Amino acid sequence: xxxxxxxxxxxxxxxxxxxxxxxxxxxxxxxxxxxxxxxxxxxxxxxxxxxxxxxxxxxxxxxxxxxxxxxxxxxxxxxxxxxxxxxxxxxxxxxxxxxxxxxxxxxxxxxxxxxxxxxxxxxxxxxxxxxxxxxxxxxxxxxxxxxxxxxxxxxxxxxxxxxxxxxxxxxxxxxxxxxxxxxxxxxxxxxxxxxxxxxxxxxxxxxxxxxxxxxxxxxxxxxxxxxxxxxxxxxxxxxxxxxxxxxxxxxxxxxxxxxxxxxxxxxxxxxxxxxxxxxxxxxxxxxxxxxxxxxxxxxxxxxxxxxxxxxxxxxxxxxxxxxxxxxxxxxxxxxxxxxxxxxxxxxxxxxxxxxxxxxxxxxxxxxxxxxxxxxxxxxxxxxxxxxxxxxxxxxxxxxxxxxxxxxxxxxxxxxxxxxx
Numbered sequence: 001x002x003x004x005x006x007x008x009x010x011x012x013x014x015x016x017x018x019x020x021x022x023x024x025x026x027x028x029x030x031x032x033x034x035x036x037x038x039x040x041x042x043x044x045x046x047x048x049x050x051x052x053x054x055x056x057x058x059x060x061x062x063x064x065x066x067x068x069x070x071x072x073x074x075x076x077x078x079x080x081x082x083x084x085x086x087x088x089x090x091x092x093x094x095x096x097x098x099x100x101x102x103x104x105x106x107x108x109x110x111x112x113x114x115x116x117x118x119x120x121x122x123x124x125x126x127x128x129x130x131x132x133x134x135x136x137x138x139x140x141x142x143x144x145x146x147x148x149x150x151x152x153x154x155x156x157x158x159x160x161x162x163x164x165x166x167x168x169x170x171x172x173x174x175x176x177x178x179x180x181x182x183x184x185x186x187x188x189x190x191x192x193x194x195x196x197x198x199x200x201x202x203x204x205x206x207x208x209x210x211x212x213x214x215x216x217x218x219x220x221x222x223x224x225x226x227x228x229x230x231x232x233x234x235x236x237x238x239x240x241x242x243x244x245x246x247x248x249x250x251x252x253x254x255x256x257x258x259x260x261x262x263x264x265x266x267x268x269x270x271x272x273x274x275x276x277x278x279x280x281x282x283x284x285x286x287x288x289x290x291x292x293x294x295x296x297x298x299x300x301x302x303x304x305x306x307x308x309x310x311x312x313x314x315x316x317x318x319x320x321x322x323x324x325x326x327x328x329x330x331x332x333x334x335x336x337x338x339x340x341x342x343x344x345x346x347x348x349x350x351x352x353x354x355x356x357x358x359x360x361x362x363x364x365x366x367x368x369x370x371x372x373x374x375x376x377x378x379x380x381x382x383x384x385x386x387x388x389x390x391x392x393x394x395x396x397x398x399x400x401x402x403x404x405x406x407x408x409x410x411x412x413x414x415x416x417x418x419x420x
């Protein structure tokens with residue numbers, strides 16, 4: 001067996017230039033498959049953990065997906081709001097540890113405005129239970145302070161101290177601008193890879209202030225409440241869009257859900273974020289399958305190149321193989337030689353591809369976190385990665401069978417007397 005390996009090595013070294021190109025092609029396929037599978041898994045995990053550490057999302061009675069979309073992803077509009085009295089009753093429930101109210105409806109140059117409390121920065125979690133971190137500045141503590149996400153700052157070129165004007169609704173009309181109540185950016189959040197990056201955060205009192213002289217989505221004619229006219233009663237929130245809830249014990253999830261379903265002051269519902277996110281992924285996750293399919297096609301092309309290279313090389317190796325037969329090598333030895341070469345080339349290419357993927361992901365972890373808020377893992381192969389790598393090696397073995405079979409069928413006379 002050692003002699004066969006030595007013979008295979010000597011033959012491969014003689015054809016090292018051609019084989020190195022094939023090796024690079026196989027390694028590239030393995031690199032793409034390993035990298036895309038790891039990134040796919042990380043993106044899915046990040047999506048499913050867009051909000052982590054939150055046991056329930058509570059809002060007006062509607063569909064679970066709709067509640068998730070506007071409370072977490074800031075997509076769509078709620079059909080109704082939740083009264084502030086109900087928020088206080090929920091916060092007083094014996095099983096509830098904390099609540100984070102969220103009020104939506106305004107925007108700034110296409111980015112959603114989120115009215116919330118300082119508890120948002122304390123309890124909002126994403127990814128692997130990661131807390132929100134301020135890259136610059138501080139949290140809001142004054143009425144007209146605003147904390148913006150990293151994507152808002154990057155796209156609009158904002159920095160701490162920039163004055164901004166918020167708009168009612170989507171801001172399509174200048175008349176909907178709250179120009180009489182300007183805000184100032186006091187903090188910029190670090191990237192998270194979640195909708196937080198595309199949000200402008202203000203206090204609930206500030207959100208209430210913006211609409212204190214508005215009714216039905218429009219300013220009241222002839223009535224204007226100035227900043228100096230604001231009172232504690234006017235600043236008290238009257239309603240919110242949704243509430244993020246953390247419980248003292250997760251075993252109380254269904255009890256609190258039932259309590260909310262039976263709440264008689266207004267119709268409310270509570271959803272489990274993880275379950276709703278998994279349901280949503282079934283709808284939006286088809287792109288990852290298309291991406292994986294494209295990579296598999298790349299792998300097929302690479303191994304087709306492996307077959308073509310080995311078949312083309314047979315014409316040049318006919319004399320070599322015939323001499324081996326002449327000195328006593330059996331057809332099975334020739335068959336084994338070609339199988340060893342093809343399998344070794346495939347295994348080595350897969351190993352190099354995975355190592356390259358690991359190195360690139362490891363080197364790019366900090367950049368991915370800082371630029372996109374994507375936490376990329378680089379470590380031992382995941383079960384899916386291992387299956388893909390084994391599948392590539394098995395494909396390489398199969399790709400070696402046809403050239404090996406042709407070499408097995410070459411006759412001694414044909415090898416010693418090749419056609420011109």
